[in-house]
Amino acid sequence: MSNQNQLAMIKKDTVDVVAEKVKQFQEAGELHFPANYSPENAMKSAWLKLQEVKAKSGNTYVPVLEHCTKDSVANSLLNMVVQGLNPAKNQGYFIAYGKSLTFQRSYFGTMAVTKRVTGAKSIDAAVIYEGDDVDYEMVNGKIKNLSHKQQFGNINKEKITGAYCIIDFGEGETYTELMTMDEIRQAWSKSQMWGKDQTVERKGSTHDEFKQEMAKKTVINRACKRYINSSDDSSLVINHFNQTDEAVEEAQAQQEISENANSEYIDIEATEVDEPEQAPKQEQAQEEQLNVDQAMDQMEEKEPVTAGGPSF
Incomplete structure (x- = not known):
């Protein structure tokens, strides 16, 4: 079978199936997209991206469309569309485990999903350095009225003490997440790029070179996830928001089990993955570049999107 015919069959069993399900959800009133989101265009972009993504098989790299199961390809596409995301906008990546x-x-x-679900007007983060003056109140266990005064001379990536993110809903309503640098490093330690006994950033790594941006990224992820999961909204988009992270954690765990299948002892601790967009070990170099792109590009991107729908 020619490569073109094989791709056509895979597309029929994945992209076309997802497109039909999306159509059914829309006709049933279960799925609503905003005027600026086209699920068809998002899936076209995803299909083009998928043809470029590789997975390791033995000592070689092969196309994920040939290597990965059709169910996992279809589910990853559905999770993307349900959340109203588009890989062409750097809103997500396809990675094989x-x-x-x-x-x-x-x-x-x-951030895009959070704005769509909560109606947030803006999501902003800032880094706290040694010598900064930070003050806030605790009201019913929540951070309120955070004040941050900073001297220009304090800015030094080697002297970061923490970071915070504020989700602004307008009319004076906000949600604030605050993390110490120790908490941020603990989140980073869940990354497969972080060594087993590593306690600080490896010199020259993404977390070292772009420490401020990576700290902001981490606290933004924490704020958005915690706020969404603290709500009583059981909408389909929130279900898929969580299913995306659960699928990643499960795939990572299964890969670790497979890699250690011949070991006498396997130690896998269930932990919260604060940074889901990490590649398997064999793709670390590629994913470090993706992390740099995420950290450095479009820091002010504010494009809310809409979606929803059940999974396979």
Whole structure:
């Protein structure tokens, strides 16, 4: 079978199936897209991206469309569309763990979903340095009225003490997440790029070179996820928001089990993954570049999107 015929069959079993399900959801009134989001265009962009993504098979790299299961390809596409995201806008990436393909939101994607679900007007983050004056109140266990005064001379990536994110809903309503640098490093330690016994950023790594941007990214992810999951909204978009992260964690765990299948002892601790967009070990170099892109590009991107729908 020619490569073109094989791709056509895979497309029929994945993209076309997802497109038909999306159509059914829309006709049933379960799925609503804003005027500026086209699921057809998003899936076209995704299909083009998928033809470029590789997965490791033994000592070689093969196309994920040939290597990964059709169900995982279809589910990753559905998770993307339900959340109203588009990989062409750097809102997420397709990454393979073994034979499972996953769609992993970038923090731009997480911000977009949060704005769509909550109606937030803006999501902003800032880094706190040694010598900065930070004051806030605790009201019913929530941070309120955060004040941050900073001297220009304090700005030094080696002297970061923490970061915060404020989600602004307008009319004076906000949600604030505050993290110490120790908490941020603990989140970073869940990344497969972080060594087993590593306690600080590896010299020259993304987390070291772009420490401020990576700290902001981490606190934004934490704020958006915690706020969404603290709501009583059981909408389909929120279900898929969480399913995306769960699928990544499960695929990572299965890959680790497979890699350690011949070991006498396997130690896998269930932990919250604060940074989902991390590649398997064999793709670290590629994913570090993606992280740089996410950290440095379009820091002021504010494009709310809409979507919803059940999974396979």
